[in-house]
Amino acid sequence: MTTPRHTARTIALACLLGCSDEPQLAPEPGEALSGGETTVFESGARAFMLSARNLDPAHQREFFVGNSFFNKNWVIAPSSTTARDGLGPTFNARSCSACHFKDGRGRPPLDADEPMLSMLVRLSVPGVDAHGGPLPEPNYGGQLQPDAIPGVAPEGRAVVHWQELPGSYADGEPFSLRRPTLELLELGYGPLADDVLTSARVAPQMIGLGLLEALPEPTILALADPDDVDGDGISGRPNYVWDSVTQSTVLGRYGWKANQPGLRQQNAGAFHGDIGITSSLSPSENCPASQTACAAAESGGAPELDDALLDAITSYSRLLAVPARRDVDDPEVLRGRELFRELGCADCHIPRLETGELPGFPELSRQVIWPYTDLLLHDMGEELADGRPDFEADGREWRTPPLWGIGLFAVVNDHSLYLHDGRARNLAEAVLWHGGEARQARDGFVELDADDRAALLRFLESL
């Protein structure tokens, strides 16, 4: 907690360290409260697991129900626990939390023998489906499921190979980045299409998702500059994706390529693709035509996840609190914050936004939040490109991911691996991979001296 005495001392200390020519740096009002009034003061392993601190008591039961169905394993049908059966037939994980462990961040396997658990591989072939989305691979569908219930063949196993790419900062200090290559082995249903497109993605942290849903569409669109009219080299394009309830094309907000319009559909999609659980939004089992044993397997109900439970999970995913920032008044953190702005990072990773009205969720409405995202697509360059279009996102574009909570991955998930496929082994590497529209900011980081680089990273760790 920041007391006035503390702040004064910090500023005095900062000035002693040589800021006489510079304006005094101070935290902005509310800057520590990343999730507005939802913010929780917890920086330990449970930092991502807690409900919004301003939780409406009327939502408490739904939160618990959602939490339970998020965390507990799904089991093979038929089972005594009828509400929780219907796993697979093919699947990536038995529960949401297997990948979003402690509601946190997934990672690639640490070696070639470790199964790929908190990361998945999307599959498609060139072309678009009836709604403008990716065209599924004919025999494997839209995603590789490496596991299956007994009697059904798993689809295959994904392995990541790494290649070191040495480089150096302007001051001569060396660094090395590791470039991933994906290999798909032990394919259960014959060879993949020759022109298959793949994209490996880790499970993102679950915090603050409802706050992002509460951002008014005009707020997001106002940040867009698809043709770079202002000439700053940064476009920012909204993705427009299929909403299966309204049967229309709407703004995308979730997923590494912003290919999901809202949390309900995002969650139903994840249940279907990752665990093999059907719902009203994805009513048929995920069995491509050639997978006959999959189609013949026992179902856990029609659907396996009823609407009340889907709604509870959706409420849960909306209401996970964002942890407060640490060290916001630390001089080095404040210096790093200035560099974050000066380098242009904040042009896409928008620090401060205000939510609108999310009907039924007073906790999330009219909040000042600090998500560090614009939810828009940006060309991130050839090195980060997956070459796999997703609705209007092309093969080089990714959605700006929110940065809140990134300083806590190590505490919550015991790793500090960043970017969509976990290739960056620390925050510096994550910055160094930025290309395309973010190339200028990345180059600015390379030019910084060691102290300034350290300050920028301290700032990121404080998020």
Place this chain on the structure above:
Amino acid sequence: MSRRLLPALVLLIAGCAPSAPDPDQPLTAEEVAPVAEQYATLVAANYADAHASALELRDAIANFVAAPGEAGLEAARLAWLDARESYGQTEVFRFYDGPIDNPDDGPEGQLNAWPMDEAYVDYVEGMPDAGIINDPAGHPTIDTELLSSLNEQGGETNISSGYHAIEFLLWGQDRSADGPGARPWTDYDSSGAGTAANQDRRGTYLLAAAELLVADLQQLVDAWDGASSSNYRAMLLDEQPEEIVRRMLLGMGSLSGAELAGERIEVALATRDQEDEHSCFSDNTHRDVVSNALGIQNVYLGRYGSSSGASLYELIAARDQALADRLADQIQASVDAAEAIPAPFDRAIVDDREAVEATVEALRTQTDSIVEVAALFAITLALE
């Protein structure tokens, strides 16, 4: 109160107050040490009981498997029900990454995970060949090592062991509207007159699961053994006083709110799913609720069985007698409410919802007070 106030007053008069019960003073090592010591003692005693009753369960299962029969199965079931009483009270020692659930080697997932993946272990309705038991080609040998490895297969828990696996093997699937599962003892009869297939393998699995249970509980007994100077208990007692109290409160508060009120009761109330309850095969969930609530009370009052001593209650009372008494009353009320839930739990969530709701309410109320207690000690405790 007066017993504690007097030395404190003496110290105040003497001009230094290292253990003065001043609400604005941080917790001192002197006042926390006896509370921590008693906590460690009661944890050890509780795990010792859980271990001893698991041994009895193992012996009952060994007898049954050696000579299957109705009486042997019934004896094993009774031993299981008895073992749950002491284990349930230990669940308040979870939630702070201690020996039971630290992320590296805490056995909680292997001991008590739920829900049980029935078809992963044995036959289920409509799938007579399902499960490891019925897959001699895939798993020629069934032993504790196999169960332990399967449980962690794929880097996530895949529940094939623990109390609920044993429960499933003793009672069988509960697909009926009333009463527990009704697995016949003949599922273990390999004389040729038995039911289901692979009766010998089923017996081997059941016994291996019981052996693994005993071994996991032994690990916890060792971690809390007062005779060791290098185990978790010794490290805990060396922690800062706030940290020790924080762990105790975090265990109590997490079990009370998110786990017992939320995960175990409110979820069942909301889904109204008959078998969305923890001991669904045996219909023993009502006792799970009571023993969890008792565990919270044990920690608060610093007692277990015949052991009692310095407690959180006294630590709080030295600063705020009213708060200490209020929480004591609330905890008693939650135990009473839990005991008033009529068995079986899977009927109560439908027919006696008020009794179940009252338990939730009592648990929520005491959870709020636990947060208040933490604030009294300037401990940040984020709970549900």
